Amino acid sequence: DSGVTQTPKHLITATGQRVTLRCSPRSGDLSVYWYQQSLDQGLQFLIQYYNGEERAKGNILERFSAQQFPDLHSELNLSSLELGDSALYFCASSGGVGLGTEAFFGQGTRLTVV
Amino acid sequence: DQQVKQNSPSLSVQEGRISILNCDYTNSMFDYFLWYKKYPAEGPTFLISISSIKDKNEDGRFTVFLNKSAKHLSLHIVPSQPGDSAVYFCAASKINDYKLSFGAGTTVTVRA
Numbered sequence: 525d526s527g528v529t530q531t532p533k534h535l536i537t538a539t540g541q542r543v544t545l546r547c548s549p550r551s552g553d554l555s556v557y558w559y560q561q562s563l564d565q566g567l568q569f570l571i572q573y574y575n576g577e578e579r580a581k582g583n584i585l586e587r588f589s590a591q592q593f594p595d596l597h598s599e600l601n602l603s604s605l606e607l608g609d610s611a612l613y614f615c616a617s618s619g620g621v622g623l624g625t626e627a628f629f630g631q632g633t634r635l636t637v638v
Numbered sequence: 639d640q641q642v643k644q645n646s647p648s649l650s651v652q653e654g655r656i657s658i659l660n661c662d663y664t665n666s667m668f669d670y671f672l673w674y675k676k677y678p679a680e681g682p683t684f685l686i687s688i689s690s691i692k693d694k695n696e697d698g699r700f701t702v703f704l705n706k707s708a709k710h711l712s713l714h715i716v717p718s719q720p721g722d723s724a725v726y727f728c729a730a731s732k733i734n735d736y737k738l739s740f741g742a743g744t745t746v747t748v749r750a
Contacts, residue, residue: 526681567727567738569737580735632681
């Protein structure tokens, strides 16, 4: 158990809809990262928050947004969903701002858009 | 732009033999490298790392080698065990940067 909790584990929704994925980082970790893993693809970095502030953005679509709350949990909002958004979405956390040490990953949320 | 590449999508090895996984990177600014292991229906878990000031790091059965001039790293698993069957991701970052760049992964199957 990595200590990072993601909910829900599975999500099936229709095209055009909006969903929210939730992540609770390890106790004490200030950084939260979101990654997307599509079929046969590696892990693609989406966005990082540190202590409530956005720190870095990767290949995140404009239809997607995220935030980190004062209790340090984070939510990833995906809107106007398309079939191609079907993927595994992972959250990771680490103690500091950078990743000089390893990040700990949650089990992921499998999103299926039909 | 894939800055970290794992060109072998799969590897099959007999139990007890050595598994060698390879990873190449293009960004010369990377100075910290990690390997993650992923079982089905689970998130990636950290396995081993190496910073650019070293060329080798060993942890039990796992050894990572770094060749900075070739922008290449490899993970050796000796001896391979059935529980090592998983997807292995190579990742890289710049220390104090904010993201990891991952390769596409190599699926390792250890045959009994």
